[in-house]
Amino acid sequence: MYNIGIIGCGKIAQLRHLPEYAARGDVRIAGVYDRNQERGEAVAKNYGAKSYHTYEELLANPEIVAVSVCTANNSHAEISMKALQAGKHVLCEKPMALTREECREMVRAAERNGRHLLVGHNQRFLKTHQEARRLLQEGAVGKLISFETHFTHAGPETWSIDAGKNVWFFDKDKAVFGAMADLGVHKTDLIRYLTGQEIVLSHAFLETLDKKGGDGTPIAVDDYAVCYYRLEQGAAGTMTVGWSNYGREDNSTILYGQEGVMKLYCDEKYSLIIEKKDGTRVSHEIDRIQTNAGQSKSGVIDEFIECISEDRESIISGREALASMEAVFSAIENADTMGLAGKRRELR
Ligand SMILES: NC(=O)c1ccc[n+]([C@@H]2O[C@H](COP(=O)([O-])OP(=O)(O)OC[C@H]3O[C@@H](n4cnc5c(N)ncnc54)[C@H](O)[C@@H]3O)[C@@H](O)[C@H]2O)c1
Structure with missing residues (x-):
């Protein structure tokens, strides 16, 4: 069973990430965070998860092995990097980050920490x-x-x-x-x-x-x-x-x-x-x-979990997203x- 965290509980999290994780038998939505606390709590209640007050607290839970980053564009890099440093696998929404350097740094952080980084390029x-x-x-x-x-x-x-x-x-x-x-x-x-x-x-x-x-x-x-x-x-x-x-x-x-x-x-x-x-x-x-x-x-969420369980490179890897960015x-x-x-x- 993979314990998952969701950071950012808006539209893309509610319409794709949460239901697609929930549809799998091998995933438990363990923790959620949104800077709109009420929204985070409502989502947590719906999915039987814990609502956190900061994303750092969510990342400090050792049982959570992977996170979806579904926040506004300006926080993708910061949250993804901290998650990778905390040893989590990361599925970050597009656009990957704001600058070339941020995108490259995310790829390096995934490689340094031996974790999977995927970006939500669902068109593939x-x-x-x-x-x-x-x-x-x-x-x-x-x-x-x-x-x-x-x-x-x-x-x-x-x-x-x-x-x-x-x-x-x-x-x-x-x-x-x-x-x-x-x-x-x-x-x-x-x-x-x-x-x-x-x-x-x-x-x-x-x-x-x-x-x-x-x-x-x-x-x-x-x-x-x-x-x-x-x-x-x-x-x-x-x-x-x-x-x-x-x-x-x-x-x-x-x-x-x-x-x-x-x-x-x-x-x-x-x-x-x-x-x-x-x-x-x-x-x-x-x-x-x-x-x-x-x-x-x-299909993005299934790909994320399968990449983690099979420990294989994804067609929507951070490296691929970097080249598109x-x-x-x-x-x-x-x-x-x-x-x-x-x-x-x-x-x-
Ligand atoms: N793959 C796709 O096709 C697709 C489609 C839509 C959106 N997206 C991407 O997903 C991301 C989220 O978009 P959305 O449509 O869900 O937006 P949204 O406005 O519906 O939701 C954003 C949520 O994130 C929260 N949030 C924003 N910044 C935060 C932060 N720093 N920390 C914690 N919570 C924060 C907001 O409170 C809100 O609940 C965007 O980057 C967007 O480009 C991807």
Whole structure:
């Protein structure tokens, strides 16, 4: 039996981590902590766990062998590092941390302490993505030329447990990143996973087009980003992410190869479609994407526990997450944040 601790008891903890641990026969949710004490206590009561007053007290319990870190972005590194130093295995939510150095330090801390560090990149566990990776490697659409990937939804102000325009996701100090890293790290990681290639060149355009905070002024982080990525074997593509899609969530990816096109989550029914150069079309009905409104099992928690019990490297290891974050950091560093109005003036 694995005794688990949950640090941060908001939406992602309540919709994925807690129920997915509870569904396993070999896990006991032993301790929880949230800086909102009432929330922590309510969750503890629901799961028969102990509610702690600080996360350090939770980490001091020697019976707890592993923790999920489900807090706001600005505390991922600090809590994960202390947990690893305390000898716990760590499953940290994305985005992994705020800087390259923090991400690298987390990986080093896991290695130094001989513990597993995983990051919640759940897109890798979707059956359609796994099948797409296999088919791409088999050459189903030939050599990859280009790609486009999208992740847009209505934004975190309705998702967060502390919903509203003052949501921490809009707060530059707590979130640090906007949509580019919040949603973009999922798709950056997905492109690396699908293609098995590293990103060697990146550039992003970051904008705040629509979202306003509680004071009615535009939020200080980006709510829309377009990113250009080039892969090591020469293919190039775009990633579009945004928090201002008030229609149906878009989680689609299209891969253009020399022999055809592969479409992922572009069709309601058929999650993987291959259109070949000769006009043939094969449609696979595999699964539905996990959306904010429609939650399904993420697979991340099972992977975490299995990695611990089998003592094996994970496909969502800290090292893999670090490589995806490196691409995100580099895109943000190279980003154009002037806004379109500024650009238009420049072109005249
Ligand atoms: N893998 C995914 O697809 C996915 C989806 C949503 C959110 N997330 C990530 O999960 C993390 C949490 O997001 P959420 O949607 O659950 O947010 P949320 O606002 O619903 O919940 C955050 C919770 O953490 C608590 N908290 C914040 N900082 C804390 C700290 N320093 N110590 C203790 N408690 C703290 C808050 O009180 C709140 O209960 C974020 O980093 C987010 O990016 C990942």
